[in-house]
Amino acid sequence: MDVLGDVLATTGFKGVLLAQLSARGANWGCGLERLGTAGFHLIAEGTCWLRVAGQPPQQLVPGDVVLLPHGEPHHLAGGPEQAAVPYAELEAAHPADRDGIVDLGGDGPVVRVVCGKFEYDGDASQHPVLSALPPVIHVPGMSADPELQGIVRLLAAETTRKRPGARAVAARLTDVLFVQVIRAWLDTAASDPQSAPQSWLMALRDPRIGAALSLIHEAPQQPWTVEGLARDVAMSRPAFARQFKQLVGVSPLAYLSRVRIALAARLLRDTDQLVSDIGEAVGYTSEFAFSRAFARERGLPPGRYRRTCLTPAGL
Template identity: 40%
Template sequence: MDVLTEVVESVRTGRPSSVRTDARAPWGLHMRGTGFHVVLHGSCWLVDLGGAPPVRLAEGDVVFLSESSDHVLADDPRTPGEHVAEERFDGPSPIRSLRVGADGPRTRLLCGTYHLDRARPHPLVGHLPTVIHLRTGEHPQLTAAVALLGSELEHPRGGSDGIVTALVDSLLLYILRAWLEEGRPEGAAAGWAAALRDPAVAPALAAMHDDPAAPWTVRSLAALSGLSRAPFARRFTALTGEPPLTYLTRWRMTGAARLLRETDAPLSAVASRAGYGSEFAFAKAFKREYGLAPGRYRRRATG
Protein backbone atom coordinates (compact mmCIF):
# COMPACT_ATOMS: atom_id res chain seq x y z
CA MET A 1 0.00 0.00 0.00
CA ASP A 2 1.06 3.63 -0.45
CA VAL A 3 1.99 5.73 2.56
CA LEU A 4 -1.30 7.66 2.84
CA THR A 5 -3.32 4.44 2.71
CA GLU A 6 -1.19 2.81 5.38
CA VAL A 7 -1.36 5.88 7.62
CA VAL A 8 -5.17 5.86 7.46
CA GLU A 9 -5.36 2.10 7.97
CA SER A 10 -3.10 2.38 11.01
CA VAL A 11 -5.61 4.54 12.91
CA ARG A 12 -8.97 3.39 11.52
CA THR A 13 -10.69 0.61 13.41
CA GLY A 14 -13.90 -1.25 12.61
CA ARG A 15 -16.26 -0.14 9.88
CA PRO A 16 -17.80 3.30 9.42
CA SER A 17 -21.46 3.84 10.18
CA SER A 18 -23.55 5.95 7.83
CA VAL A 19 -26.91 7.69 7.75
CA ARG A 20 -28.77 9.10 4.76
CA THR A 21 -30.87 12.06 5.91
CA ASP A 22 -33.84 13.63 4.14
CA ALA A 23 -34.49 16.95 5.87
CA ARG A 24 -37.09 19.67 5.30
CA ALA A 25 -36.84 23.06 6.98
CA PRO A 26 -36.93 23.86 9.76
CA TRP A 27 -34.62 21.09 10.99
CA GLY A 28 -31.52 20.62 13.11
CA LEU A 29 -29.47 17.58 14.11
CA HIS A 30 -27.14 17.50 17.11
CA MET A 31 -24.22 15.16 16.38
CA ARG A 32 -20.94 14.04 17.89
CA GLY A 33 -18.17 12.00 16.33
CA THR A 34 -15.29 11.84 13.87
CA GLY A 35 -16.61 11.65 10.35
CA PHE A 36 -17.94 13.37 7.27
CA HIS A 37 -21.05 15.09 5.97
CA VAL A 38 -21.85 15.28 2.25
CA VAL A 39 -24.57 17.62 0.96
CA LEU A 40 -26.23 15.66 -1.84
CA HIS A 41 -29.01 18.19 -2.45
CA GLY A 42 -29.82 21.65 -1.13
CA SER A 43 -27.76 23.42 1.53
CA CYS A 44 -27.34 23.63 5.29
CA TRP A 45 -25.21 25.07 8.07
CA LEU A 46 -22.55 23.44 10.21
CA VAL A 47 -22.55 24.92 13.71
CA ASP A 48 -19.59 24.04 15.92
CA LEU A 49 -20.85 24.07 19.49
CA GLY A 50 -17.31 24.85 20.61
CA GLY A 51 -17.81 28.45 19.46
CA ALA A 52 -16.33 28.59 15.94
CA PRO A 53 -18.30 30.62 13.37
CA PRO A 54 -21.05 28.70 11.49
CA VAL A 55 -20.09 27.33 8.06
CA ARG A 56 -22.56 27.27 5.17
CA LEU A 57 -22.46 24.04 3.18
CA ALA A 58 -23.73 24.04 -0.40
CA GLU A 59 -24.77 21.17 -2.64
CA GLY A 60 -21.73 19.00 -3.37
CA ASP A 61 -19.76 20.20 -0.34
CA VAL A 62 -17.96 17.74 1.90
CA VAL A 63 -16.94 18.49 5.46
CA PHE A 64 -14.76 16.22 7.58
CA LEU A 65 -14.56 16.57 11.36
CA SER A 66 -11.34 15.05 12.66
CA GLU A 67 -12.26 15.22 16.34
CA SER A 68 -15.25 13.87 18.23
CA SER A 69 -16.75 17.29 18.93
CA ASP A 70 -20.36 18.35 19.38
CA HIS A 71 -21.82 20.05 16.34
CA VAL A 72 -25.17 20.78 14.73
CA LEU A 73 -26.28 20.50 11.12
CA ALA A 74 -29.31 22.67 10.45
CA ASP A 75 -31.25 24.61 7.85
CA ASP A 76 -30.36 27.82 9.71
CA PRO A 77 -27.64 28.59 12.31
CA ARG A 78 -30.38 29.61 14.74
CA THR A 79 -32.32 26.34 14.49
CA PRO A 80 -31.65 24.19 17.58
CA GLY A 81 -30.36 20.68 17.02
CA GLU A 82 -32.24 17.64 18.27
CA HIS A 83 -30.73 14.36 19.40
CA VAL A 84 -32.17 11.49 17.38
CA ALA A 85 -33.03 8.25 19.15
CA GLU A 86 -31.85 4.99 17.58
CA GLU A 87 -35.40 3.85 16.83
CA ARG A 88 -35.86 6.79 14.44
CA PHE A 89 -33.54 5.17 11.88
CA ASP A 90 -35.15 3.12 9.12
CA GLY A 91 -34.21 0.07 7.10
CA PRO A 92 -31.95 -2.99 7.37
CA SER A 93 -29.42 -1.61 4.88
CA PRO A 94 -25.87 -0.75 6.03
CA ILE A 95 -26.80 2.78 5.07
CA ARG A 96 -29.51 3.79 7.51
CA SER A 97 -32.07 6.47 6.68
CA LEU A 98 -33.67 9.30 8.61
CA ARG A 99 -36.37 11.89 7.91
CA VAL A 100 -36.45 15.09 9.94
CA GLY A 101 -38.03 18.53 9.86
CA ALA A 102 -41.29 19.87 8.54
CA ASP A 103 -42.39 20.83 5.01
CA GLY A 104 -39.94 23.56 3.99
CA PRO A 105 -37.04 23.48 1.49
CA ARG A 106 -35.42 20.07 1.18
CA THR A 107 -31.84 19.05 1.97
CA ARG A 108 -30.43 15.56 1.48
CA LEU A 109 -27.29 14.51 3.34
CA LEU A 110 -25.01 11.55 3.71
CA CYS A 111 -23.28 11.49 7.09
CA GLY A 112 -20.68 8.95 8.14
CA THR A 113 -18.82 8.26 11.37
CA TYR A 114 -15.35 6.72 11.41
CA HIS A 115 -13.74 5.02 14.37
CA LEU A 116 -10.16 6.28 14.74
CA ASP A 117 -7.63 5.09 17.29
CA ARG A 118 -6.59 8.29 19.03
CA ALA A 119 -4.30 6.63 21.57
CA ARG A 120 -1.20 6.95 19.39
CA PRO A 121 -2.22 8.53 16.08
CA HIS A 122 0.20 8.88 13.20
CA PRO A 123 1.48 12.50 13.19
CA LEU A 124 -0.23 13.22 9.86
CA VAL A 125 -3.61 12.28 11.36
CA GLY A 126 -2.81 13.72 14.76
CA HIS A 127 -2.28 17.19 13.28
CA LEU A 128 -5.40 17.37 11.12
CA PRO A 129 -7.47 20.53 11.54
CA THR A 130 -10.71 20.12 13.46
CA VAL A 131 -12.76 20.82 10.32
CA ILE A 132 -11.81 20.17 6.69
CA HIS A 133 -14.23 21.82 4.25
CA LEU A 134 -13.95 20.82 0.60
CA ARG A 135 -15.92 21.85 -2.46
CA THR A 136 -16.15 18.77 -4.60
CA GLY A 137 -16.20 20.70 -7.88
CA GLU A 138 -12.53 21.51 -7.24
CA HIS A 139 -11.60 17.82 -6.87
CA PRO A 140 -12.70 15.60 -9.79
CA GLN A 141 -12.13 12.24 -8.07
CA LEU A 142 -13.94 13.32 -4.90
CA THR A 143 -16.74 14.73 -7.06
CA ALA A 144 -17.02 11.38 -8.86
CA ALA A 145 -17.13 9.43 -5.58
CA VAL A 146 -19.87 11.67 -4.19
CA ALA A 147 -21.82 11.38 -7.46
CA LEU A 148 -21.60 7.59 -7.30
CA LEU A 149 -22.81 7.65 -3.71
CA GLY A 150 -25.73 9.88 -4.63
CA SER A 151 -26.69 7.68 -7.58
CA GLU A 152 -26.61 4.45 -5.56
CA LEU A 153 -28.61 5.99 -2.74
CA GLU A 154 -31.21 7.52 -5.07
CA HIS A 155 -31.62 4.43 -7.29
CA PRO A 156 -30.57 1.32 -5.33
CA ARG A 157 -30.19 -1.91 -7.30
CA GLY A 158 -28.59 -5.28 -6.78
CA GLY A 159 -25.23 -4.84 -5.08
CA SER A 160 -25.94 -1.30 -3.85
CA ASP A 161 -25.38 -2.15 -0.19
CA GLY A 162 -21.88 -3.41 -0.89
CA ILE A 163 -21.06 -0.59 -3.30
CA VAL A 164 -22.22 2.15 -0.93
CA THR A 165 -20.39 0.61 2.02
CA ALA A 166 -17.15 0.43 0.02
CA LEU A 167 -17.53 4.03 -1.20
CA VAL A 168 -18.16 5.30 2.32
CA ASP A 169 -15.15 3.37 3.55
CA SER A 170 -13.00 4.91 0.80
CA LEU A 171 -14.30 8.45 1.21
CA LEU A 172 -11.86 9.22 4.04
CA LEU A 173 -8.94 8.61 1.67
CA TYR A 174 -10.54 10.77 -1.03
CA ILE A 175 -11.09 13.57 1.51
CA LEU A 176 -7.55 13.49 2.89
CA ARG A 177 -5.97 13.26 -0.55
CA ALA A 178 -8.01 16.23 -1.77
CA TRP A 179 -7.08 18.25 1.32
CA LEU A 180 -3.39 17.45 0.95
CA GLU A 181 -3.43 18.33 -2.73
CA GLU A 182 -5.13 21.66 -2.04
CA GLY A 183 -1.94 22.79 -0.32
CA ARG A 184 -3.83 24.23 2.67
CA PRO A 185 -2.32 22.22 5.55
CA GLU A 186 -0.53 24.25 8.21
CA GLY A 187 2.04 23.53 10.89
CA ALA A 188 3.09 19.93 11.37
CA ALA A 189 0.45 18.73 8.90
CA ALA A 190 1.97 20.98 6.24
CA GLY A 191 5.33 19.30 6.77
CA TRP A 192 3.80 15.88 6.29
CA ALA A 193 1.86 17.01 3.23
CA ALA A 194 5.15 18.20 1.73
CA ALA A 195 6.97 15.03 2.81
CA LEU A 196 4.55 12.82 0.85
CA ARG A 197 5.43 14.77 -2.31
CA ASP A 198 9.10 15.50 -1.64
CA PRO A 199 11.39 13.82 -4.22
CA ALA A 200 13.96 12.95 -1.52
CA VAL A 201 11.80 12.10 1.49
CA ALA A 202 8.86 10.37 -0.23
CA PRO A 203 10.94 7.44 -1.60
CA ALA A 204 12.41 6.80 1.85
CA LEU A 205 8.96 6.85 3.47
CA ALA A 206 7.62 4.49 0.82
CA ALA A 207 10.53 2.09 1.38
CA MET A 208 10.03 2.03 5.16
CA HIS A 209 6.31 1.41 4.75
CA ASP A 210 6.85 -1.22 2.06
CA ASP A 211 9.35 -3.24 4.11
CA PRO A 212 9.57 -2.04 7.72
CA ALA A 213 11.49 -5.15 8.78
CA ALA A 214 14.41 -4.42 6.45
CA PRO A 215 17.68 -3.39 8.17
CA TRP A 216 17.36 0.24 7.14
CA THR A 217 20.07 2.75 8.04
CA VAL A 218 20.17 6.48 7.43
CA ARG A 219 22.77 5.79 4.75
CA SER A 220 20.65 3.22 2.89
CA LEU A 221 17.56 5.45 3.07
CA ALA A 222 19.59 8.44 1.87
CA ALA A 223 20.75 6.39 -1.12
CA LEU A 224 17.11 6.13 -2.22
CA SER A 225 16.76 9.91 -2.07
CA GLY A 226 19.80 10.81 -4.12
CA LEU A 227 21.21 12.78 -1.21
CA SER A 228 24.14 12.12 1.07
CA ARG A 229 23.49 11.00 4.65
CA ALA A 230 23.51 14.33 6.53
CA PRO A 231 21.43 16.43 4.06
CA PHE A 232 18.87 13.63 3.83
CA ALA A 233 18.55 13.33 7.62
CA ARG A 234 18.11 17.11 7.97
CA ARG A 235 15.48 17.23 5.23
CA PHE A 236 13.56 14.25 6.58
CA THR A 237 13.55 15.66 10.11
CA ALA A 238 12.51 19.13 8.96
CA LEU A 239 9.46 17.80 7.10
CA THR A 240 8.26 14.98 9.35
CA GLY A 241 9.33 16.37 12.72
CA GLU A 242 11.53 13.42 13.67
CA PRO A 243 14.74 11.70 12.46
CA PRO A 244 14.44 8.84 9.94
CA LEU A 245 15.24 5.98 12.32
CA THR A 246 12.98 7.39 15.03
CA TYR A 247 10.13 7.39 12.53
CA LEU A 248 11.07 3.86 11.40
CA THR A 249 10.86 2.58 14.99
CA ARG A 250 7.52 4.28 15.52
CA TRP A 251 6.14 2.77 12.31
CA ARG A 252 7.44 -0.69 13.19
CA MET A 253 5.74 -0.49 16.59
CA THR A 254 2.51 0.79 14.99
CA GLY A 255 2.44 -2.27 12.73
CA ALA A 256 3.27 -4.56 15.62
CA ALA A 257 0.46 -3.10 17.72
CA ARG A 258 -2.02 -3.75 14.90
CA LEU A 259 -0.87 -7.36 14.66
CA LEU A 260 -1.24 -7.78 18.40
CA ARG A 261 -4.75 -6.30 18.35
CA GLU A 262 -6.08 -7.92 15.22
CA THR A 263 -4.36 -11.32 14.95
CA ASP A 264 -3.26 -14.20 17.14
CA ALA A 265 0.21 -14.32 15.57
CA PRO A 266 2.84 -15.50 18.07
CA LEU A 267 5.16 -12.87 19.52
CA SER A 268 8.09 -14.33 17.61
CA ALA A 269 6.27 -13.68 14.30
CA VAL A 270 5.25 -10.16 15.36
CA ALA A 271 8.85 -9.43 16.37
CA SER A 272 10.17 -10.70 13.04
CA ARG A 273 7.71 -8.63 11.01
CA ALA A 274 8.74 -5.58 13.04
CA GLY A 275 12.37 -6.12 12.13
CA TYR A 276 13.62 -7.65 15.40
CA GLY A 277 15.66 -10.84 15.60
CA SER A 278 14.59 -11.71 19.14
CA GLU A 279 11.42 -11.46 21.18
CA PHE A 280 13.38 -9.87 24.00
CA ALA A 281 14.67 -6.98 21.87
CA PHE A 282 11.21 -6.48 20.38
CA ALA A 283 9.49 -6.55 23.78
CA LYS A 284 11.92 -3.98 25.14
CA ALA A 285 11.37 -1.63 22.17
CA PHE A 286 7.59 -2.12 22.28
CA LYS A 287 7.36 -1.37 26.00
CA ARG A 288 9.48 1.75 25.51
CA GLU A 289 7.01 2.93 22.85
CA TYR A 290 3.67 1.85 24.38
CA GLY A 291 4.44 1.56 28.07
CA LEU A 292 3.26 -2.07 28.13
CA ALA A 293 4.82 -5.42 27.33
CA PRO A 294 3.46 -6.88 24.05
CA GLY A 295 1.55 -9.70 25.77
CA ARG A 296 -0.13 -7.36 28.22
CA TYR A 297 -0.95 -4.92 25.43
CA ARG A 298 -2.64 -7.73 23.48
CA ARG A 299 -4.67 -8.86 26.47
CA ARG A 300 -5.84 -5.32 27.19
CA ALA A 301 -6.67 -4.60 23.54
CA THR A 302 -8.60 -7.82 22.99
CA GLY A 303 -10.12 -8.21 26.43
Protein backbone atom coordinates (compact mmCIF):
# COMPACT_ATOMS: atom_id res chain seq x y z
CA MET A 1 0.00 0.00 0.00
CA ASP A 2 1.28 3.46 -0.95
CA VAL A 3 0.49 5.25 2.31
CA LEU A 4 1.27 8.77 1.06
CA GLY A 5 -0.77 8.23 -2.10
CA ASP A 6 -3.67 6.84 -0.09
CA VAL A 7 -3.72 9.85 2.24
CA LEU A 8 -3.65 12.31 -0.67
CA ALA A 9 -6.43 10.46 -2.48
CA THR A 10 -8.57 10.19 0.65
CA THR A 11 -8.38 13.92 1.28
CA GLY A 12 -9.08 14.90 -2.34
CA PHE A 13 -5.68 16.58 -2.64
CA LYS A 14 -5.04 18.38 -5.93
CA GLY A 15 -2.87 21.17 -7.28
CA VAL A 16 -4.19 24.40 -8.74
CA LEU A 17 -2.24 26.96 -10.78
CA LEU A 18 -2.97 30.50 -9.60
CA ALA A 19 -0.84 32.88 -11.65
CA GLN A 20 2.58 33.70 -12.96
CA LEU A 21 4.48 36.71 -11.70
CA SER A 22 6.67 38.34 -14.30
CA ALA A 23 9.00 41.25 -13.51
CA ARG A 24 12.24 42.80 -14.67
CA GLY A 25 15.13 43.92 -12.56
CA ALA A 26 15.09 44.16 -8.77
CA ASN A 27 12.71 47.06 -8.15
CA TRP A 28 9.60 45.04 -7.36
CA GLY A 29 8.03 43.25 -4.41
CA CYS A 30 4.87 41.21 -3.91
CA GLY A 31 3.26 40.56 -0.54
CA LEU A 32 1.07 37.49 -0.20
CA GLU A 33 -1.33 37.07 2.70
CA ARG A 34 -1.86 33.87 4.62
CA LEU A 35 -3.50 31.26 2.45
CA GLY A 36 -6.17 28.95 3.76
CA THR A 37 -4.22 26.12 2.16
CA ALA A 38 -0.71 25.17 1.10
CA GLY A 39 1.00 27.24 -1.58
CA PHE A 40 4.04 26.85 -3.79
CA HIS A 41 6.33 28.88 -6.03
CA LEU A 42 8.50 27.59 -8.84
CA ILE A 43 11.25 29.86 -10.14
CA ALA A 44 11.04 29.42 -13.89
CA GLU A 45 13.40 32.24 -14.88
CA GLY A 46 15.65 34.78 -13.17
CA THR A 47 16.28 35.23 -9.45
CA CYS A 48 14.28 36.71 -6.59
CA TRP A 49 14.08 36.66 -2.79
CA LEU A 50 11.67 34.98 -0.41
CA ARG A 51 10.93 36.58 2.96
CA VAL A 52 8.97 34.79 5.68
CA ALA A 53 8.55 36.23 9.18
CA GLY A 54 11.08 34.81 11.61
CA GLN A 55 13.44 33.56 8.90
CA PRO A 56 16.31 35.26 7.04
CA PRO A 57 15.68 36.31 3.42
CA GLN A 58 16.38 33.48 1.00
CA GLN A 59 17.54 33.91 -2.56
CA LEU A 60 15.74 31.77 -5.12
CA VAL A 61 17.23 30.84 -8.48
CA PRO A 62 15.91 29.06 -11.59
CA GLY A 63 14.70 25.54 -10.83
CA ASP A 64 14.09 26.24 -7.13
CA VAL A 65 10.77 25.16 -5.63
CA VAL A 66 9.33 26.60 -2.42
CA LEU A 67 6.45 24.87 -0.66
CA LEU A 68 4.57 26.64 2.13
CA PRO A 69 2.55 23.78 3.68
CA HIS A 70 0.72 25.98 6.18
CA GLY A 71 0.09 28.89 3.82
CA GLU A 72 2.37 31.28 5.72
CA PRO A 73 2.21 34.96 4.68
CA HIS A 74 5.35 35.86 2.75
CA HIS A 75 6.98 38.25 0.31
CA LEU A 76 8.57 37.65 -3.06
CA ALA A 77 10.81 40.51 -4.14
CA GLY A 78 13.62 41.52 -6.44
CA GLY A 79 15.96 42.16 -3.50
CA PRO A 80 16.34 40.99 0.11
CA GLU A 81 15.10 44.32 1.52
CA GLN A 82 12.87 45.49 -1.33
CA ALA A 83 9.49 46.80 -0.15
CA ALA A 84 6.52 44.61 -1.06
CA VAL A 85 3.09 45.66 -2.33
CA PRO A 86 0.08 43.45 -1.49
CA TYR A 87 -0.70 41.09 -4.33
CA ALA A 88 -4.28 42.33 -4.64
CA GLU A 89 -3.00 45.84 -5.37
CA LEU A 90 -0.45 44.57 -7.88
CA GLU A 91 -3.07 42.51 -9.69
CA ALA A 92 -5.45 45.48 -9.81
CA ALA A 93 -2.72 47.65 -11.35
CA HIS A 94 -1.43 44.88 -13.64
CA PRO A 95 -4.39 42.60 -14.51
CA ALA A 96 -3.49 39.05 -15.44
CA ASP A 97 -3.58 38.31 -19.15
CA ARG A 98 -5.44 35.36 -20.68
CA ASP A 99 -2.52 33.08 -19.79
CA GLY A 100 -2.63 34.10 -16.11
CA ILE A 101 0.52 36.21 -16.25
CA VAL A 102 0.71 39.23 -13.96
CA ASP A 103 3.38 41.38 -15.61
CA LEU A 104 4.84 43.93 -13.18
CA GLY A 105 7.10 45.52 -15.80
CA GLY A 106 10.41 47.12 -14.86
CA ASP A 107 13.87 47.19 -16.42
CA GLY A 108 16.55 44.53 -16.29
CA PRO A 109 16.74 40.73 -16.33
CA VAL A 110 13.42 38.89 -16.47
CA VAL A 111 12.08 37.07 -13.43
CA ARG A 112 9.23 34.59 -13.84
CA VAL A 113 7.61 32.77 -10.92
CA VAL A 114 4.89 30.13 -11.30
CA CYS A 115 2.53 30.30 -8.33
CA GLY A 116 -0.02 27.75 -7.20
CA LYS A 117 -1.81 26.16 -4.30
CA PHE A 118 -3.15 22.79 -3.19
CA GLU A 119 -6.79 22.17 -2.43
CA TYR A 120 -8.12 19.38 -0.23
CA ASP A 121 -11.04 18.44 1.95
CA GLY A 122 -11.15 19.21 5.64
CA ASP A 123 -9.39 21.59 8.01
CA ALA A 124 -6.03 22.83 6.72
CA SER A 125 -4.44 22.63 10.16
CA GLN A 126 -5.39 18.96 10.46
CA HIS A 127 -4.39 17.72 7.01
CA PRO A 128 -2.36 14.56 7.72
CA VAL A 129 0.42 15.44 5.28
CA LEU A 130 0.67 19.22 5.54
CA SER A 131 0.42 19.30 9.34
CA ALA A 132 3.47 17.02 9.46
CA LEU A 133 5.65 19.46 7.50
CA PRO A 134 7.64 22.56 8.53
CA PRO A 135 6.33 26.03 7.56
CA VAL A 136 8.70 26.37 4.58
CA ILE A 137 10.34 23.73 2.39
CA HIS A 138 12.93 24.98 -0.10
CA VAL A 139 14.20 22.51 -2.66
CA PRO A 140 17.19 24.00 -4.52
CA GLY A 141 17.16 23.44 -8.24
CA MET A 142 20.84 22.58 -8.47
CA SER A 143 20.75 19.91 -5.77
CA ALA A 144 17.40 18.30 -6.51
CA ASP A 145 17.19 14.84 -8.02
CA PRO A 146 16.81 14.46 -11.80
CA GLU A 147 13.19 13.32 -11.60
CA LEU A 148 12.15 16.44 -9.72
CA GLN A 149 14.08 18.69 -12.05
CA GLY A 150 12.39 17.00 -15.01
CA ILE A 151 8.99 17.91 -13.54
CA VAL A 152 10.18 21.46 -12.82
CA ARG A 153 11.40 21.97 -16.39
CA LEU A 154 8.24 20.51 -17.89
CA LEU A 155 5.97 22.58 -15.64
CA ALA A 156 7.92 25.75 -16.42
CA ALA A 157 7.65 24.99 -20.14
CA GLU A 158 3.93 24.16 -20.10
CA THR A 159 3.13 27.49 -18.43
CA THR A 160 4.68 29.37 -21.35
CA ARG A 161 3.49 27.25 -24.26
CA LYS A 162 0.25 28.02 -25.99
CA ARG A 163 -0.29 24.42 -27.03
CA PRO A 164 -3.72 22.80 -26.62
CA GLY A 165 -4.25 21.52 -23.10
CA ALA A 166 -1.18 23.26 -21.67
CA ARG A 167 -2.94 24.49 -18.53
CA ALA A 168 -4.52 21.09 -17.93
CA VAL A 169 -1.11 19.42 -18.23
CA ALA A 170 0.46 22.01 -15.93
CA ALA A 171 -2.26 21.49 -13.32
CA ARG A 172 -1.66 17.73 -13.31
CA LEU A 173 2.07 18.29 -13.01
CA THR A 174 1.56 20.26 -9.79
CA ASP A 175 0.30 17.07 -8.12
CA VAL A 176 3.46 15.25 -9.17
CA LEU A 177 5.56 18.22 -8.10
CA PHE A 178 4.13 18.04 -4.58
CA VAL A 179 5.02 14.37 -4.16
CA GLN A 180 8.53 14.94 -5.51
CA VAL A 181 9.07 17.85 -3.10
CA ILE A 182 7.94 15.67 -0.18
CA ARG A 183 10.34 12.95 -1.28
CA ALA A 184 13.19 15.45 -1.44
CA TRP A 185 12.29 16.76 2.02
CA LEU A 186 12.17 13.24 3.46
CA ASP A 187 15.62 12.50 2.04
CA THR A 188 16.99 15.66 3.64
CA ALA A 189 15.19 15.07 6.94
CA ALA A 190 16.50 11.50 7.11
CA SER A 191 20.06 12.84 7.26
CA ASP A 192 19.13 15.18 10.13
CA PRO A 193 16.21 13.62 12.09
CA GLN A 194 16.35 16.32 14.77
CA SER A 195 15.29 18.93 12.20
CA ALA A 196 12.13 17.07 11.20
CA PRO A 197 8.90 17.10 13.22
CA GLN A 198 7.66 13.79 14.59
CA SER A 199 5.12 12.38 12.14
CA TRP A 200 3.93 9.35 10.23
CA LEU A 201 5.74 10.72 7.16
CA MET A 202 9.09 10.15 8.82
CA ALA A 203 7.87 6.82 10.16
CA LEU A 204 7.42 5.57 6.59
CA ARG A 205 11.19 5.15 6.43
CA ASP A 206 11.21 2.66 9.31
CA PRO A 207 10.86 -0.88 7.86
CA ARG A 208 8.57 -2.25 10.57
CA ILE A 209 6.56 0.82 11.55
CA GLY A 210 6.23 1.72 7.89
CA ALA A 211 4.92 -1.79 7.26
CA ALA A 212 2.36 -1.37 10.04
CA LEU A 213 1.18 1.91 8.52
CA SER A 214 0.76 0.16 5.18
CA LEU A 215 -1.32 -2.60 6.81
CA ILE A 216 -3.62 -0.03 8.41
CA HIS A 217 -4.11 1.91 5.17
CA GLU A 218 -4.61 -1.24 3.12
CA ALA A 219 -7.44 -2.52 5.31
CA PRO A 220 -8.60 0.07 7.87
CA GLN A 221 -11.88 -1.83 8.33
CA GLN A 222 -10.07 -4.79 9.87
CA PRO A 223 -10.39 -5.22 13.67
CA TRP A 224 -6.78 -4.33 14.25
CA THR A 225 -5.25 -4.63 17.70
CA VAL A 226 -1.86 -3.51 18.91
CA GLU A 227 -0.96 -7.15 19.47
CA GLY A 228 -2.00 -8.13 15.96
CA LEU A 229 -0.10 -5.32 14.26
CA ALA A 230 2.99 -6.06 16.35
CA ARG A 231 2.81 -9.72 15.42
CA ASP A 232 2.45 -8.94 11.71
CA VAL A 233 5.60 -6.82 11.69
CA ALA A 234 7.55 -9.26 13.89
CA MET A 235 7.82 -7.12 17.02
CA SER A 236 6.83 -7.56 20.62
CA ARG A 237 3.76 -5.64 21.69
CA PRO A 238 5.59 -3.28 24.12
CA ALA A 239 8.40 -2.53 21.67
CA PHE A 240 5.95 -1.94 18.80
CA ALA A 241 3.66 0.33 20.81
CA ARG A 242 6.61 2.34 22.10
CA GLN A 243 8.33 2.73 18.73
CA PHE A 244 5.08 3.53 16.90
CA LYS A 245 4.25 6.30 19.36
CA GLN A 246 7.82 7.61 19.22
CA LEU A 247 7.94 7.80 15.42
CA VAL A 248 4.34 8.61 14.51
CA GLY A 249 3.43 10.77 17.49
CA VAL A 250 0.23 8.92 18.41
CA SER A 251 -0.64 5.38 19.46
CA PRO A 252 -1.41 2.72 16.83
CA LEU A 253 -5.13 2.69 17.64
CA ALA A 254 -5.35 6.50 17.61
CA TYR A 255 -3.74 6.48 14.16
CA LEU A 256 -6.14 3.76 13.01
CA SER A 257 -9.05 5.92 14.13
CA ARG A 258 -7.76 8.88 12.12
CA VAL A 259 -7.44 6.77 8.98
CA ARG A 260 -10.94 5.35 9.40
CA ILE A 261 -12.51 8.76 9.97
CA ALA A 262 -10.68 10.30 7.01
CA LEU A 263 -12.02 7.53 4.75
CA ALA A 264 -15.50 7.91 6.24
CA ALA A 265 -15.43 11.67 5.62
CA ARG A 266 -14.66 11.08 1.95
CA LEU A 267 -17.53 8.59 1.67
CA LEU A 268 -19.88 11.04 3.36
CA ARG A 269 -18.88 13.78 0.91
CA ASP A 270 -18.76 11.75 -2.26
CA THR A 271 -21.46 9.08 -1.91
CA ASP A 272 -25.05 8.75 -0.77
CA GLN A 273 -24.40 5.63 1.31
CA LEU A 274 -26.24 5.41 4.62
CA VAL A 275 -24.28 6.60 7.64
CA SER A 276 -24.61 3.18 9.23
CA ASP A 277 -23.23 1.48 6.09
CA ILE A 278 -20.27 3.87 5.98
CA GLY A 279 -19.50 3.19 9.63
CA GLU A 280 -19.50 -0.53 8.99
CA ALA A 281 -17.40 -0.14 5.84
CA VAL A 282 -14.62 1.61 7.76
CA GLY A 283 -14.58 -0.82 10.66
CA TYR A 284 -17.11 0.23 13.31
CA THR A 285 -19.44 -2.38 14.75
CA SER A 286 -22.29 0.05 15.48
CA GLU A 287 -23.58 3.37 14.20
CA PHE A 288 -23.31 4.78 17.72
CA ALA A 289 -19.60 3.89 17.99
CA PHE A 290 -18.99 5.37 14.54
CA SER A 291 -20.83 8.61 15.31
CA ARG A 292 -18.98 9.05 18.58
CA ALA A 293 -15.58 8.44 16.96
CA PHE A 294 -16.37 10.72 14.02
CA ALA A 295 -17.53 13.56 16.26
CA ARG A 296 -14.39 13.20 18.36
CA GLU A 297 -12.16 13.57 15.30
CA ARG A 298 -14.14 16.10 13.23
CA GLY A 299 -16.18 17.99 15.82
CA LEU A 300 -19.47 17.06 14.14
CA PRO A 301 -21.52 13.85 13.96
CA PRO A 302 -21.50 12.18 10.51
CA GLY A 303 -24.96 13.31 9.42
CA ARG A 304 -24.32 16.94 10.23
CA TYR A 305 -20.89 16.77 8.59
CA ARG A 306 -22.52 15.50 5.38
CA ARG A 307 -25.10 18.30 5.41
CA THR A 308 -22.33 20.85 5.93
CA CYS A 309 -20.45 19.51 2.90
CA LEU A 310 -23.60 19.72 0.76
CA THR A 311 -24.40 23.32 1.78
CA PRO A 312 -23.03 25.85 -0.75
CA ALA A 313 -20.50 28.30 0.68
CA GLY A 314 -22.05 31.53 1.93
CA LEU A 315 -25.50 30.05 2.65
